[in-house]
Amino acid sequence: MLTLALLLIGSHQTWAQANGKCGFVPTQEMIQRTLANKAAAENGLALDFRDGETYVPIKFHLIAKLDGSFRVDESNVFEALCYLNNAYIDQGIQFYIYQGFDYINNDVAWDFPEDNLFLMNSRKEARAVNIYIGNKAETPDDPSPGTTLAYYNPGYDWIVCKRSEVNGGSSTLAHELGHFFSLLHTFNGWECSPWDDEIHGNPVSSTTAPCPSLEDGDPVDVELADGSNCETAGDFLCDTPADYNFGLFDNGDCIYNYNCMDPSGNSMDPMENNFMSYFGNCASYVFTEEQEGLVAADLASRSILDTDFTPIATEIEGVPTLNYPVDGENVAYNTVAFNWTPVDGADRYILEYDIDQNFSLLAQEIIVWGTYKSVEGPFLENKEYFWRVRPLNAYYGCTSYSEKGTFMTTDAVAVKEVQEVNAFQVMPNPVAAGNDLQVNLDVNTGFDGQVILRSLDGRTIFAKEMAFATGSNVEFIPTQNLSAGIYMVSIVTQTGVSTKRVVVGN
Ligand SMILES: [Zn+2]
Structure with a gap:
């Protein structure tokens, strides 16, 4: 038992898990x-x-x-x-x-x-x-x-x-x-062969480091614990104490726990929480x-x-408020339009959505330069989706996500075009809010249907029952009280739907 224990202590590399x-x-x-x-x-x-x-x-x-x-x-x-x-x-x-x-x-x-x-x-x-x-x-x-x-x-x-x-x-x-x-690493010269008493001795038996740190030159000198050769050994710096790559096999507690002695027989005291060491899991590094x-x-x-x-702002405080899709709302079609309130200092946002409320299943991330994005999917049909938005700029990444919102997708692609329609036109497009939209339909066989104007999140804004006659048909849709954005004009019959997108400007 004693022999085994000594073996384990003597050659830590054979059993310890190396850190990255x-x-x-x-x-x-x-x-x-x-x-x-x-x-x-x-x-x-x-x-x-x-x-x-x-x-x-x-x-x-x-x-x-x-x-x-x-x-x-x-x-x-x-x-x-x-x-x-x-x-x-x-x-x-x-x-x-x-x-x-x-x-x-x-x-x-x-x-x-x-x-x-x-x-x-x-x-x-x-x-x-x-x-x-x-x-x-x-x-x-x-x-x-x-x-x-x-x-x-x-x-x-x-x-x-x-x-x-x-x-x-x-x-x-x-x-x-x-x-x-x-x-350089604080343990410069020990990258390829971390200290092991069976290989390097204890005290360390050589005064030159084991790895060819100078690619085509000589290895550097082993840095001494008392700092006496710090200018010319190890990383050539004197306020980073000698380290023989103790961190690679450190057990993740950020504490040097070997009994290594340098070539002069002095005990080592490396700086664990130095950024250029390999000690892992330190609370902070310097x-x-x-x-x-x-x-x-x-x-x-x-x-x-x-x-x-x-940078445009040194920091970003606050998070966006989600506007639409309105929480819990059904969203028709395979396109979902997202909108949120702007946040001071942000010039871009990460829009994230998933069918998992923790955003860990099929999470999609999209960088949006602004506060509106129409996403063409693909979205799964008949699913509850979760979404959230994170404000950012080129410099400041320490931001939080908004509260999460939800929406439901309906039968996303179960849409047939209306067979009776030869040509379907909506004009002007874009239209200035307040002006009428003119819907022109050329119909091969008369039919009963509806003209519907919807927002991209699926809300119906205007709907009218119509008896369309063979030949040319014209209908007008008022756009008063519409906010700027993208809308959909649809001709809906019992057999299908034809849709055009229109842009309403200010
Ligand atoms: Zn490195």
Whole structure:
């Protein structure tokens, strides 16, 4: 029993579950950039650059399969943006979505974006940070343990992230942006081989780190616990204590719980809640002052980023009120028109609907630039639907959804055209509210029916019984008291319905 226990303690990698990891590998060039930024920060060069908040553009590339399925939800991207802006706000850095999302439908790129480098390159936005979100971020032939959640590729200067890491609770993108701004892991040099006393000894037996951190150069020195070689070892920063990748096998409590000693025999005391460590589930993460100095210096050196943006509002408070469909109302036809009240500061909204009241079954999300959207479905027939709306802008993602509303779909497509009608015209279209709509019908066989004007949510506004005669028929529909919007004019008989849409303007 004792032997087994020792074995288990001695070789934690054989049984512990690895946390997710980052696939970033620093190149020689990247290290040079890190060191140059460090020198600039120490000389105070970056401080002159900025005055107030700097808004850093991010181009999010949302990759789906070819048929458009399995794309990350836009609402999750906004939640990730909210997390990022909280993570960087004390550095005066805020991120915003650069000119909308880039939607990519490609099976190869969806599974692993860099399998389609040509496509990634063709969609890259030079003036923004590029983040490609696909199904996974596993780099090929990576021998080190753990699932890759994301990485920054210093050669292409872009970030690849697994879609499950894009949400309001994950620190992954904040970590990757740290790399984008030239930060190394606090455990630089230990990525490929986290400390294990059976492999590296205890005290650690080598003074050089195990992984070829400089791609074509020598490994960095092992950083000592007393900080005596902090300028030249590990991540080259002195306010991030030595770490030998203890976080990868951490049990998710954000507490260093090994008894590792550095090559000098001193006990380790890593900084668990540093954004650039691997410790998981910390209540919050921070960057150190020196890390922030590098970020500022790197940002100052990136003159091509479009940082002139000022958001339309710093925050969005409040949520929309849902106007229509009116709660619980039947909605005819296969098109549903949605409308809600505007919210200050929002220039776009996420409209979400589902037959599940928790929006977790067939939830559809649509970004709407405004407060009205007519959706062509497909909607299921004879179902209760739930819907809600979330206000947003390019910069502010920390918003809530409205209260949810409901509507019922009726027999959506059980509509036959009226056989007796040769031609059906409604004019003028658009019509100014207050003017009559003229309905012209050319009929091949006389019939009895109705002329009906409805709003898109199915309410009947005007209805008149008519005996249509063979030949030309004209009827007028008043439009007084109609608010601007889209309406439907229908000819209804016992055998079918013919419908035209008309636009009523002010
Ligand atoms: Zn990393």
